[in-house]
Amino acid sequence: MGKVLCFGEILLRYSMGENFPQEQDMNAYVGGAESNVALALAKWNIPVSYCTALPDNFLSDKILAYYKENKVETTATIKSGERIGSYYLNQGADVKNAGVIYDRKYSSFSELKGSDINWEAIFEGVTWFHFTAISPALNADIATLCEDALKVASKKGITISLDLNFREKLWKYGSDPIIVMPNLAKYATVIMGNIWAADRMLGIKVDDKIANTTSDADLLIEAENSSRAILKQYPSCHTVANTFRFSEGENVKYFTTLFQEDKLYNSKTFHTDKPIDKVGTGDCFMAGLIYGIINKEQPQAIIDFASRAAFQKLFIKGDATTLEATEIIKLINQDE
DSSP states (O other): OOEEEEESOOEEEEEEOTTTTTSOOEEEEEEOHHHHHHHHHHHTTOOEEEEOEEOSSHHHHHHHHHHHHTTEEOTTOEEOSSOOOEEEOOTTOOTTSTTOEEEOTTOTTTTOOGGGOOHHHHTTTEEEEEEETTGGGTOHHHHHHHHHHHHHHHHTTOEEEEEOOOOGGGOOSSOOHHHHHHHHHTTOSEEEEOHHHHHHHHOOOOOGGGGGOOOHHHHHHHHHHHHHHHHHHOTTOOEEEEEEEEEETTEEEEEEEEEETTEEEEOOOEEESOOSOOTTHHHHHHHHHHHHHHTTOOHHHHHHHHHHHHHHHTTSSSSSOOOOHHHHHHHHHHHO
8 A cells, every 4th residue: 555645734723712811721733634634544544644844943843753653654844944834713613714813924834945845756655645725825836836746746646635625814825716726626636625615716616596505405416516517627536525514503514425436425414512623524524535545445435434534523622533443433333
């Protein structure tokens, strides 16, 4: 089995308690979308490597030691710059929340240039490359660096997955995602996101009637239409997945779809009114897709595993899942 290589920024997430700063209860978590995928895959015994940039200091060393302890290879990490990127988010809130505060300018990762990475060397032994729309949202240099990686990966026949994470607050350097992302998505063989991200970033239009509905039936139809449009627009892509998560107060509704082999598959619909941490659920789902595809599971088994893993992430504090694959499979079997 070859390695999965994840490329992206390691971030520190600072989450404040309800009584901050009267009670100084701010917690720090190591995370980042691509990092969460890498840690999940390592937890599920998939060989995985992480490529990022960190400053050369003791904090970076402690973070890299944490990845090593969790079976994520970090030899592709570049020591450069002076800052680790971070963001601030209230405990339990969604990363798409309007209140999220990013502190990522001038971070080591954001200051990477094309000459800093030898993709030919880094892709040695790699059979899967994962990146997200968050990295090219940072600046034009990182977007170009992503394209450089994709060209080499595509030439080598490496499977490429793209998560269409849309972070409006990050796209501030003058290029709209609809200009940048289609040029990167054309290399992807697996695309994950949701119908609204595909509209905003790839120009795959959402039916106007969907704006005011959370009906599973209507959303399943739109997911199939969007998936077919993506496959038509990007011939390299063979798999499209969508996540649907709706929150009203503490009540969360969650389900997902997978379009593969000219057929739409969907998960069961999950509900909870006791979420602990909403950060990282989509990343956990992405990791589940990679896990299932690498293990050559049938489409329904892939979507069942990825969805259950993602839903259970709602009850785990921190950015990445801590569940073993066997624990997730046990929960799936209990559902049947």
